[in-house]
Amino acid sequence: xxxxxxxxxxxxxxxxxxxxxxxxxxxxxxxxxxxxxxxxxxxxxxxxxxxxxxxxxxxxxxxxxxxxxxxxxxxxxxxxxxxxxxxxxxxxxxxxxxxxxxxxxxxxxxxxxxxxxxxxxxxxxxxxxxxxxxxxxxxxxxxxxxxxxxxxxxxxxxxxxxxxxxxxxxxxxxxxxxxxxxxxxxxxxxxxxxxxxxxxxxxxxxxxxxxxxxxxxxxxxxxxxxxxxxxxxxxxxxxxxxxxxxxxxxxxxxxxxxxxxxxxxxxxxxxxxxxxxxxxxxxxxxxxxxxxxxxxxxxxxxxxxxxxxxxxxxxxxxxxxxxxxxxxxxxxxxxxxxxxxxxxxxxxxxxxxxxxxxxxxxxxx
Amino acid sequence: xxxxxxxxxxxxxxxxxxxxxxxxxxxxxxxxxxxxxxxxxxxxxxxxxxxxxxxxxxxxxxxxxxxxxxxxxxxxxxxxxxxxxxxxxxxxxxxxxxxxxxxxxxxxxxxxxxxxxxxxxxxxxxxxxxxxxxxxxxxxxxxxxxxxxxxxxxxxxxxxxxxxxxxxxxxxxxxxxxxxxxxxxxxxxxxxxxxxxxxxxxxxxxxxxxxxxxxxxxxxxxxxxxxxxxxxxxxxxxxxxxxxxxxxxxxxxxxxxxxx
Numbered sequence: 001x002x003x004x005x006x007x008x009x010x011x012x013x014x015x016x017x018x019x020x021x022x023x024x025x026x027x028x029x030x031x032x033x034x035x036x037x038x039x040x041x042x043x044x045x046x047x048x049x050x051x052x053x054x055x056x057x058x059x060x061x062x063x064x065x066x067x068x069x070x071x072x073x074x075x076x077x078x079x080x081x082x083x084x085x086x087x088x089x090x091x092x093x094x095x096x097x098x099x100x101x102x103x104x105x106x107x108x109x110x111x112x113x114x115x116x117x118x119x120x121x122x123x124x125x126x127x128x129x130x131x132x133x134x135x136x137x138x139x140x141x142x143x144x145x146x147x148x149x150x151x152x153x154x155x156x157x158x159x160x161x162x163x164x165x166x167x168x169x170x171x172x173x174x175x176x177x178x179x180x181x182x183x184x185x186x187x188x189x190x191x192x193x194x195x196x197x198x199x200x201x202x203x204x205x206x207x208x209x210x211x212x213x214x215x216x217x218x219x220x221x222x223x224x225x226x227x228x229x230x231x232x233x234x235x236x237x238x239x240x241x242x243x244x245x246x247x248x249x250x251x252x253x254x255x256x257x258x259x260x261x262x263x264x265x266x267x268x269x270x271x272x273x274x275x276x277x278x279x280x281x282x283x284x285x286x287x288x289x290x291x292x293x294x295x296x297x298x299x300x301x302x303x304x305x306x307x308x309x310x311x312x313x314x315x316x317x318x319x320x321x322x323x324x325x326x327x328x329x330x331x332x333x334x335x336x337x338x339x340x341x342x343x344x345x346x347x348x349x350x351x352x353x354x355x356x357x358x359x360x361x362x363x364x365x
Numbered sequence: 366x367x368x369x370x371x372x373x374x375x376x377x378x379x380x381x382x383x384x385x386x387x388x389x390x391x392x393x394x395x396x397x398x399x400x401x402x403x404x405x406x407x408x409x410x411x412x413x414x415x416x417x418x419x420x421x422x423x424x425x426x427x428x429x430x431x432x433x434x435x436x437x438x439x440x441x442x443x444x445x446x447x448x449x450x451x452x453x454x455x456x457x458x459x460x461x462x463x464x465x466x467x468x469x470x471x472x473x474x475x476x477x478x479x480x481x482x483x484x485x486x487x488x489x490x491x492x493x494x495x496x497x498x499x500x501x502x503x504x505x506x507x508x509x510x511x512x513x514x515x516x517x518x519x520x521x522x523x524x525x526x527x528x529x530x531x532x533x534x535x536x537x538x539x540x541x542x543x544x545x546x547x548x549x550x551x552x553x554x555x556x557x558x559x560x561x562x563x564x565x566x567x568x569x570x571x572x573x574x575x576x577x578x579x580x581x582x583x584x585x586x587x588x589x590x591x592x593x594x595x596x597x598x599x600x601x602x603x604x605x606x607x608x609x610x611x612x613x614x615x616x617x618x619x620x621x622x623x624x625x
Contacts, residue, residue, distance in 0.1 A: 049404050051423040053580035058404045060411055062585050067484035067497040087615055095619040125482020125502025129462075132481045136463040140594055143485040144461035192608035199607070200600035204593045205488040206455065211591075215599040222607035226614075243615075243622035250614055334488075344491070345582045346589065 056345045063206055065338040068123055068331070075119040076198045076327040079150070080225025081232060081320075082112020083195030086157050088229055088247070090188035097243065103164060104236050108229060109187055110161035113154040120150065142201040153194045156186035196222030198327075202334060208269045208344070209337035210330075217330075220258050227251035227289055228323035234316030239309040248312075248319060249297045255322070256290030259283075268349045272336035273329075281329040288322030368471035369514065370536035371523065371573040372543050375444035375584070376550060376558065377530035380420055384445050385409065387525030388418040392508065411585075412446055414496040417507035418522045419446045421584055442577075444584050445531055447522070448473070448494045448507035449563065450572035453592040456506075459489035471536065471572050472509030480504055491568060491590035509572070536572060543574055550576075567592045 013019070029036055049058040056062075066072075089105030092098070121130045134151075138144040160183030163176045199221040203214030210217070230248040238244055262273050262282065272278045293315040300311035342349055388394065397415040399408045407422040423442040454473045457465045464479035465486060475486075475495070482502040486495045495506040510520035518524070523533035532539060543560050550558035561581045562574040568590050577584050 049402075050425070051405070051421075051583050052425060053582050056582055057421060057423070057585035058402060058407075060402075060585065061493070062587060063493040064413075064487050064490070064496050067487050067499070084611060087611055091612075091615040091619050095616070097619055097622070123483075125484065125497050125499070125504075126480070129479075129481035132462040132464070132479055133483075135479070136461070138458075138461065138463070140458045140597065141461050141485070142597070142600070143459060143483060147461055192612060193604060195611060196604050196607040200597070200604050201485075202488075203600045203603075204596040205459075206491045206493075206591070206593055207488055211593065211596050214596040215603050218600060218604035219607040219610065222604075222611055226611060241622065243618040246618040246621070247614060250618075338488075341585075344493075344587045344590070345585070346587070347582065 054347060056341045056347060059341050061339050061341045062344045063338045065335050066207070066331070067125075071119040071123040073327040073331040074324075075116055075123070076221065076331070077228065077324045078112045078119065079116045079198060080195055080221055080327070081228035081323065082109045082116060082157065083153065083191040083193075084222070084225040084229035085109045085112065085232065086153070086160075086187040086191030087195065088226075088233070088244075089160075090184050090191070092243070093184060098238070098241065101233065101238050101241060101244075103168075104233055104238065105229070106157070106161045106164055106184075106187075108232050108236075109157040109191065113157035116150055117154055120147075142197065142204050146197050146201055149190055149194050149197060153187060153190035156183050156190055159183035160187050195225040202330065205334075206344070207334045207337050208340065209272045209333050212267070212269050216258070216261070220255075221327075223251045223254040223258070224289060224323045224326050227255060227293065227319040231293075231316035231319035231323070234312050235320070239312040239316075245297060245301070245312065248293060248315060252290055252294035252297060252315075252319065254290075255286065255326075256294055259286035259290050262286070269337070269340075269343050271340070271349075272333035276336065278329065278333040278336045281325060281332055285322050285325035285327075285329045288318045289326055290322070293319045293322070368536045369509075369534065369572070370450075370471070370539050371447060371520070372532040372534075372539040372576070373445050373447065373573065374530050374532065374546060374576045375442060376555070376576060376578060377528045378420070378443040378445055379528055379530075380406070380422060380441070380443035381527060382409075382420050383525040383527060384418040384522035384531055385416070385420060387521040388507075391510065391513070391521035392417065394505075412448070412492075412494045412496075412506070414498040414501075414505040417447065417505075420444070421446055423583055442579075444575065444577055445522070445526075446584070447573050448509070449492050449568075450507075450509055451491075451563070451590075451592065452569035452571065453567060453594070455489035455491055455568075455592045455594070456486035456495050456504075458592065458594050459485045461485060468509065468511050468514075470509065470511070470514050472511060472514075473572075474508055474511050475504055475506060477503055477505075489593050491587065491592065539574065543576060546576055550578075561586050563587075563590050566590055567595045 026036055051057050085105045086109035089102050093102045121127045133147045137148055159179055163180035167176045196218040199218030202210045203217045230244050233244055273282045296311050296315035300308040394415050401408050405422045405424050409416055409419045412419045421444045425440050450472045457473050462479055462481055464476045466474055468474045480503040482497055484497045486504050487497055495504050497504045513520055519533045523531045547558050547560050557579045559577055562571050564570040566589055
């Protein structure tokens with residue numbers, strides 16, 4: 001039997017109201033517009049990817065996605081907060097601020113100093129080989145520089161907190177004082193790069209959305225870490241400190257500016273920060289880190305004492321959540337960016353016209 | 366010290382995948398499934414931890430005389446892809462354990478007994494070659510048959526290639542051969558024959574060079590691969606500014622706080 005294109009369908013069809021309505025609709029459209037806009041018969045999945053200078057190699061992404069697990073964005077958050085907390089604690093101590101503030105900042109730093117290596121080791125494919133990181137020091141590898149910074153920071157921050165704890169418990173002694181002071185100086189020195197190096201870590205990679213932002217990421221991550229450290233201290237009860245208020249406000253204003261900068265730039269490679277799920281995670285993190293705590297802090301400055309402290313608790317909570325979500329957002333955006341096959345091949349996205357971005361979805365993605 | 370290289374001439378490739386098989390057999394790389402994309406006869410897809418040679422199948426509209434096909438059939442092109450063994454290798458620079466080294470032959474080699482699976486090399490490779498095996502935990506890629514080269518043998522893929530599409534030899538010799546071959550192809554009317562070795566980029570040339578027809582982008586070969594170390598200066602400058610802002614801001618905030 002000869003096969004026809006109608007194979008698989010009954011040879012006759014019973015007309016019904018739907019079929020007749022559709023025919024009338026086609027006639028009306030043809031009369032009014034002079035053409036019919038309909039998909040017609042189309043194989044599912046079409047248009048199919050091809051290998052060409054315009055479509056790359058069947059739209060198969062050139063770059064590999066990061067293989068990092070959930071521990072890594074969490075590490076970015078914990079490390080950033082701990083590094084900034086160590087700096088705040090040391091400066092608070094040097095300027096003779098409230099002792100409780102100094103002690104709590106040191107505890108945050110020490111807790112981060114213990115959690116950070118645990119997260120980093122858990123992410124390794126071969127955790128038992130973590131010590132191989134200490135075979136070499138490579139200035140050209142941000143991962144190597146970061147591991148050594150982390151080790152120095154962890155030793156210094158835990159030693160400082162330990163010595164402070166022993167002094168409070170068993171009274172001052174010379175060895176404890178030496179340990180506490182040296183530890184604090186070292187946690188300040190290591191805390192400064194530790195608070196923001198993760199921006200270099202992801203910036204100096206082949207992932208387009210990361211390396212395009214390499215000049216801003218470390219400052220952005222540093223501000224995020226500071227706002228998390230301030231937020232944690234406020235949640236621990238330090239809601240009277242004007243210094244913390246100023247630092248929190250400064251970080252929130254910077255984060256608002258960063259959010260505006262991300263939103264306002266029109267470049268195809270930055271799409272993952274603005275469109276789709278990753279775009280919304282970036283926005284959520286940005287709102288919680290920037291405008292929301294900034295507004296709450298501004299309000300708390302004009303309110304009475306009780307209300308003011310309640311507002312600062314919320315500002316702190318928002319900043320901490322914002323910092324965590326911001327790190328998750330950047331890592332997620334990196335995954336989306338790695339899947340963009342156009343970027344590394346320098347093929348421009350046809351969705352980008354001179355008039356701006358069309359909202360039409362890309363059939364290849 | 367000899368510096369060796371691959372020259373993969375896609376105009377000679379027949380898509381037999383002998384190189385993929387030879388590579389897997391010699392190196393003991395596990396089977397990883399035959400998955401059809403539905404778009405071409407390529408059932409490998411891309412290089413990865415279990416794919417160190419990958420034959421690309423480029424099919425395009427009928428083009429008389431291309432590859433000796435009948436005019437009414439789709440035109441075929443094949444190209445065997447491999448780790449580029451960059452002169453400035455992103456993976457090697459990024460590796461924090463020193464597991465990735467440059468061998469005496471100029472190749473880039475991941476020492477499996479040292480790699481701890483941090484996966485930073487994965488996002489440092491501008492060609493998307495090296496990948497972490499999530500079951501094993503370590504990163505893997507083409508070894509440039511370091512073990513074979515050590516005893517004076519050619520890499521498994523080059524030895525198995527039946528058309529000598531994969532050539533192996535001294536890098537300088539192969540560069541000359543490649544230029545001669547491209548000229549020969551141009552004389553034969555294949556004016557779109559192109560030599561690709563990323564020589565004028567920050568990668569600084571590769572130990573796996575290619576001759577392809579047409580735009581290298583058709584073969585997922587990036588026009589301007591960058592070794593990520595080029596971003597370090599900007600990154601650390603930003604980090605220093607961030608640290609200075611944090612230190613200065615904190616000092617200022619606590620000094621200005623009258624209550625102490």
